[in-house]
Amino acid sequence: MITVYGFSSSGNCHKLKLLLAQLGRRLDKDYRWIEIDSSRGETRTPAFLAKNPNGRVPLIELDDGRRMAESNAILCWLAEGTPYFTGDAWQRAQALSWMFFEQYSHEPCIAVARFIRGWTPAGSPRRAELPNLRERGHQALAVMERHLLSAPWFTGVDYGIADIALFAYTDVAGEGGFDLAPYPAIRDWLARVRATPGFVPMPPPSAEAAARIASTD
Amino acid sequence: MITVYGFSSSGNCHKLKLLLAQLGRRLDKDYRWIEIDSSRGETRTPAFLAKNPNGRVPLIELDDGRRMAESNAILCWLAEGTPYFTGDAWQRAQALSWMFFEQYSHEPCIAVARFIRGWTPAGSPRRAELPNLRERGHQALAVMERHLLSAPWFTGVDYGIADIALFAYTDVAGEGGFDLAPYPAIRDWLARVRATPGFVPMPPPSAEAAARIASTD
Numbered sequence: 001m002i003t004v005y006g007f008s009s010s011g012n013c014h015k016l017k018l019l020l021a022q023l024g025r026r027l028d029k030d031y032r033w034i035e036i037d038s039s040r041g042e043t044r045t046p047a048f049l050a051k052n053p054n055g056r057v058p059l060i061e062l063d064d065g066r067r068m069a070e071s072n073a074i075l076c077w078l079a080e081g082t083p084y085f086t087g088d089a090w091q092r093a094q095a096l097s098w099m100f101f102e103q104y105s106h107e108p109c110i111a112v113a114r115f116i117r118g119w120t121p122a123g124s125p126r127r128a129e130l131p132n133l134r135e136r137g138h139q140a141l142a143v144m145e146r147h148l149l150s151a152p153w154f155t156g157v158d159y160g161i162a163d164i165a166l167f168a169y170t171d172v173a174g175e176g177g178f179d180l181a182p183y184p185a186i187r188d189w190l191a192r193v194r195a196t197p198g199f200v201p202m203p204p205p206s207a208e209a210a211a212r213i214a215s216t217d
Numbered sequence: 218m219i220t221v222y223g224f225s226s227s228g229n230c231h232k233l234k235l236l237l238a239q240l241g242r243r244l245d246k247d248y249r250w251i252e253i254d255s256s257r258g259e260t261r262t263p264a265f266l267a268k269n270p271n272g273r274v275p276l277i278e279l280d281d282g283r284r285m286a287e288s289n290a291i292l293c294w295l296a297e298g299t300p301y302f303t304g305d306a307w308q309r310a311q312a313l314s315w316m317f318f319e320q321y322s323h324e325p326c327i328a329v330a331r332f333i334r335g336w337t338p339a340g341s342p343r344r345a346e347l348p349n350l351r352e353r354g355h356q357a358l359a360v361m362e363r364h365l366l367s368a369p370w371f372t373g374v375d376y377g378i379a380d381i382a383l384f385a386y387t388d389v390a391g392e393g394g395f396d397l398a399p400y401p402a403i404r405d406w407l408a409r410v411r412a413t414p415g416f417v418p419m420p421p422p423s424a425e426a427a428a429r430i431a432s433t434d
Contacts, residue, residue, distance in 0.1 A: 053364075068314055073310045074310070143271045
């Protein structure tokens with residue numbers, strides 16, 4: 001059985017839950033989920049740092065004790081040999097290219113803006129980062145919009161792990177303060193992802209986080 | 218022939234030059250290099266943005282017009298079927314895990330600190346970012362050091378693309394203000410990488426950049 005250490009409100013963690021569901025892997029039969037609330041410091045305890053010295057979720061652990069960090073690398077491993085990561089070397093590297101784009105140019109803006117708005121107190125000095133994150137996040141969204149004008153998916157010919165990686169925080173970009181109205185191709189793609197077989201949505205933020213998000217400009 | 222659009226002072230770009238050299242691919246025979254100085258805005262021109270809407274180097278272009286962005290994805294494509302990216306699905310995903318770590322937890326601190334010190338003017342407001350980047354960069358170096366206490370390489374049993382990805386900015390971390398004295402395992406690993414067949418070092422920064430680095434605390 002695979003053990004997933006994850007925070008349910010994290011898009012990076014939800015990526016795994018979504019792919020596992022679409023692969024037909026069942027909770028508590030094929031994998032177990034151990035909730036680790038990174039917003040409350042649970043990824044920085046000595047016990048967790050012994051498992052992942054980088055102090056981040058998601059992390060997976062196999063029954064023989066082997067572990068793997070980094071959401072997008074875990075997606076690659078889970079999807080190996082499945083329709084979610086196919087094609088020749090060029091096509092698979094293009095999917096990886098979008099996944100590196102996600103972690104470098106998208107997540108650090110859109111996910112971090114969402115985290116600051118929902119999971120830091122109203123007076124947090126981190127809120128000063130929001131204008132810059134908004135500008136850079138919109139640049140990332142514009143790159144995605146442009147791609148989707150000529151292609152239906154990010155992974156290749158079909159839906160797959162690069163779409164799962166980019167869907168995670170794009171679908172909740174509104175919680176980060178990003179209005180997706182100017183991006184019709186992204187909105188259509190989000191709808192296509194939601195319609196894929198076995199899709200499961202990310203749970204809504206806690207009432208506390210939702211209230212913070214609602215009260216942030 | 219592969220066309221590489223790259224900035225010679227960029228570690229992300231040098232990754233490709235190093236792997237191409239180690240694969241025996243020769244400049245101006247197997248690939249051409251087009252210098253794009255990202256520090257002077259050359260990645261943000263309309264002509265370059267038409268090639269890579271994300272406005273970053275490196276970018277590769279094939280003779281049939283296909284292009285690929287993201288240094289670490291390009292490494293995967295170049296190394297496919299070679300000894301630089303081997304192993305089973307788990308091992309290859311572990312190499313990818315280190316490459317995602319590099320782009321998320323290492324490069325945005327160590328490479329960005331180096332860029333700010335060498336390629337922004339002394340009075341740049343970006344210099345206020347340096348203390349935070351230094352703290353987070355040392356966290357990334359500590360994660361690497363810990364790994365190297367029990368394994369000689371990041372890619373797997375042997376040297377490969379995850380080592381190339383992490384070597385790029387670790388080898389010039391001093392230019393970013395990072396003293397590697399507390400990391401003996403990293404220093405040994407850097408020496409092992411430098412001793413691999415076909416290794417080529419990154420060129421030193423320009424005199425102007427070197428002077429800025431020397432005059433920064």
